[in-house]
Structure formats: C-alpha cells, structure tokens
Amino acid sequence: MVEVDSVLAEHGRAAAGTSSAAAAPAGRGAVELRRLTKRYGEETVVDSVDAAIAPGEFFSLLGPSGSGKTTTLMMVAGFVRPDGGAILVDGEDIAPVPPQKRGLGMVFQNYALFPHLNVFENVAFPLRARGWGKAAVGERVRGALDLVRLGRFADRYASQLSGGQQQRVALARAIVFHPPIVLMDEPLGALDKNLRFEMQVEIRDIQQRLGMTMLYVTHDQEEAMSMSDRIAIMNRGRIVQLGRPAEVYERPADPFVGRFLGEANLIEGIVAAPLGEIARLRLASGQELRAPRGNSRSGARGMLFIRPEQVEIMPGAAAPGDPGANVLVGTVRRCSFLGNILRYAVDVDGASVTVDRQNAAGAAPLPPGAPVMLRWPVADSLIFPAEG
C-alpha cells in the first residue's frame, strides 16, 4: 500500500480531496447535458436528456439495453453527433470539438486494447499521441501501471493477460494523461462476479484519489449504486429519475425504477380518498394499505410499492392495530434459501408478496402453508398509478 500511496502522492495536484463532489481538481471537469437528443430515423434513442455533473463527481447512467445510455456517452465522447441540445464541459459547448481534441479519458466496452502494442505502449499511447517526451512518458506510464498494480506486466501483450488485467490496462490508459473527465462504457461487463466487485472498489478508489469526474455507463444496478455519487436511471431514451443511490432505491419515481433497482413488491388495488397527508389503497380482499400521499388520483387503480427487506414477517394471523404500519395477513407459499437471506413468497388473497429476512443462525424458516402476518412502516411505502 505504501508504494501505491507514493504513486498517488505523485499525482499531486489532482489528489487534493477524497470526498466526492467537493474534490474538484481546480474546479475542472464539470459536464452539463442540456436537452441532449439523438434520433435514428423515426426512433428517438436519446430524448431531451438534462443533467449537471459536478467536478469530481462519480455519475452513472443506468438502464436496460436500448435505454440510450451508451448513445449519451458516445455523444459526450464525440463519436455520435447529437440531433439536438448541447454538451457543456466547464461551461463551454464542445459540439465543434472532434473526439481526439476533447481530452477525455475513455475505457471502452471490451477494453479495445491495441493487440500489436505491449502493455507499456498501450498505456503510453495517449501521451505519445500528445507528443510527450520519452522521459516524461516513461515516468507517467510507470506511475499509472503501479496505480493499477500492473508494473510487472509492462512487456506483456493484451492476449497474454487475464480479463481483469486487461481491464486494468484499459483503466491505466484512460487516466495516464490525468484527464479531468473519464468516460467508461460498461467496463466490467466481461468480468465474473467476484472480480467485478474487486474492480468496482478499485475504480472508485482511483477516481476518488485523483478527483476526476466520472461518467459511467452500466446496466448493473448494484454496480451503479455501490460506486456512484449520483445515478441517472434511463428508460427509452429519457432520464426517468436522477438522484443519490439511496434516494432512487428507496423512493423510486415510478414502478419501472422500483423494479429495475432491485426486488420490489407492487401490490395492486383501488386508490381511496386520502386522509390528510396519507394516501390509501384498497385491495380486492377489502384490506387497506397506506402510504405518504403521492400523485395518485382517488378512484383509479394503483399500486403500493414496498421493498421486500422492509417487510416484517411474523407467524400468526392476529393483526394488532398500529397507525404507523401497514399490516397484511397471508400464508407462506414458498421459502427460498439465498445464502445471506431467506426469501418468502407470501400469498395474500391470491396476490404474491415477497419478503426478505436476514438468515440469522438457528432461525428455522416458516413452513409453506403457515399463516403469517406482514407488517411494514407506512413511511417506507409509495403509491403509484397502475401501469398501462
């Protein structure tokens, strides 16, 4: 670690701060997207996207394939020409600037390492392209390789490296010239799960220490949540929600976001007249659920959102009154063992509610058919209008 720290110290000016948005390297690296739009024929693949990314922020574009996240990134990189809107870097419109003059660091899907160059020359590429002298190139490349712990592999070719090592070379190549902004397009997509987690930590760590702005594209919600300062969730070319990971996870803007970010219960019913600041949803069984008042109209069909881990599950059918909690009775349909958690499917008048319990040592799972009571805080619930 000492070695790595000295390498980082060498990165000097950039390594000023460690907290996210505050660690602006001399205030450079702000990115603003203004009504950014891209159409392919009839289809609008990026639809009026707005986002303001602060210097030093780790910002993720998260969405399913075809949501427009990669196209958005490619417009920032300069490989795709926008049909509308603007991209501002530190306040300046970069529309007329070609990709090679934008000065962005880039990590590509599948790395795009040069097969005819060894690791050293791959990492040196951005510096040589900028006409750096030999000594400066050597020093900077060795620093970047030490940073990604590949110092010993300088003479190898990409074909002789493992997937994780290739990923590190791509990372070193992207940051070697200290770009204020780094773009990454699904950089961990090709790695297996354990390696992916390791690289997430490493990328986040390097980003924090160098204080660079990161624009990161992924379809993996856990990856986005664990690394990002803020996440923009995209669907069908639009940003459907933008916020901190906890915000978007706990208070999704719509059922799509709720489901995309993790397991979600969406219990259907008819929206009843609100009581003060509390919205109510009546289920087919006549049971009533409550949530903080949202934008749902009374009388319309609606869905109540609650995360499985927020729901308490207790044996027994008795339902003690509690004004701060939603309570449902049902029977256990199935219990799946997922290692750290037990996932129950509970039948509530024909509808299935998912409940996650920590797998505590010695706790016997409730058997199928057992009558249970479900309870969760009203404050953690949301009511959405029914889809379609």
Place this chain on the structure above:
Amino acid sequence: MTVAAGSRAPARMRRDLTVLLLLPAAAILVFLFLVPLVFFFLRTFAEFDGTTAQFVAQARGLLLSTPFLTALATTNWIALIVTVTVLLVGYPIAYYLTTATGFGMRAAVLSIVLPYFTSIIVRTFSWMVLLGEHGLVNDVLRATGLIARPLPLMYNRLGVLIGMSYVLLPYMVLTLYAAMRAIDPALLRAAAGLGASGFYTFRRVYFPLSLPGILSGALIVYILSIGFFITPALMGGQHDIMVAMLIDRELEVAVDWPSAALMSLALLLVTLVLYIFYYRITDIRRLIGAR
C-alpha cells in the same frame, strides 16, 4: 477413466476422418503437378550424355551465363517494381472497400473481381488496344494536341509494368481487404478517444495492424510476378526477357530440355524460398493477435 477415454476416442476418430477430405486435392496436386514435374526433371537429366562432372559443369555454365543472370535480375527487378506499384495502388482501394457501402461498394468489388475472372490473355490484349501506337491513349492525347508523336507505351519496360500491375492488382486488393476487415474498428475509435489524430492513428494503429496483409499481398504478387510469361512476352521489348520467357525459348526454339529443366528448377527454388517467408508471416499474424 472410462468416461475420459470414451469421450476422447470419437474426437480422435473424427479428426482422422476429416483428413480424408483433403484426399481429392492431394491427388490432384500429386498426379497433375508433382509427378509430371519430377518426371520432367528426371527425364531431361537422364537423357544427358556424359559424366556427372560434365553435367555439373554444364549446369554451372548455364546458370551463371549472362543471359540467364540478366533474365533473373530483370525478372526480380520487374517483380519488385510491380509489387510496389500494386501495393501503392491497391492499399487505398482495399481501404475504400472496407468502408464503402451500397452502390460504391458493389461497383468497386465488381471492377476488382470481374477482371480476376477474365483470362490473362484477354486482359493483356485489352491493354495492347489501349496502349499501342495507334491505341486509344495515344489517339486521345494526339487529338487533344498534348503530344505530336505517339508515346512509346508498349513493347518496352513500361508496357510490361502496366500490364503486369493491372493483372496482379486483384490479388493485392483482396489480400489487403481481408487483413483490413480483420482490424477491429473499436481500436480506431479508441485511438481517437485517447487523443490521437487521424494520421497518428493510421501510423501507430491501422498501418501496423494491416502490415501482415501488406506482406502477404506483396509476397503473393511477387511470387506470381517472377513466373509471369504471357504479359511480358506480348507487351515487352527486347530488353525485357524474364526467366519464364527464357525457359520457353529453350523449349520452343532451341529444344534444349536439360537447360529448360535447370532454369525451371532455379526459378522453383526462388519461389519456394519466398513461400517459406510467406508461411512464416502468416504465423506472425496469429502471434500478434490480429484476427
């Protein structure tokens, strides 16, 4: 153990059987090429009257004679110029083919491949129509008043070079095209994204990655060039005697089979040496990981 052995045995058998697919090609090669060749050499050398020492002396005299060495030098010099010309002309065409779509692509492919399917004699005579003293090129140039006398475009070195370059161009273009198609466009995009200008990207990424194609194409063209006969015979002048023409002359005019066989053998050896280079290079291509 039994499972492993059981799964391996059919795999080995399949491989053994796939070798049989080569049989027809091998039969053609052996009976229509190797056997006649060996037979030709044996017959001609067997017919030689005299001792082995006399034979060696005569062979040395022939292969070190001025006409043969001159022809060999001319052959290699022409082959070299043709190869370079074809490379310079073919590289941009091949690159265009990798990027073009639609009509431009179809037109370019057609104009490269169609001549490839046409007989060399037909193509050579076409050039003679164009380049002759009263050919199209000279007529047009004279009609426009650019020149007063017809330019000597044919029956000289220039005619040989033009004709051979044209005939061999498709080999170069198609070889280069295959190599260029294998270059991942993501690498060019990566280079631009990392700050490289178009020229720098070409110099450091595109050109090196197309190098195996250049070497393969150059060797194919060179190997074909040194055995060329029809085009130089029809379009060349007195000073453009290539080895193949010399061999033909020994057979047709002098009826000296041993000399023709010796010269053929020498030409074959040069070709084989070049082929070994070619084979090595295709290996190198795999080594650097180009697909």
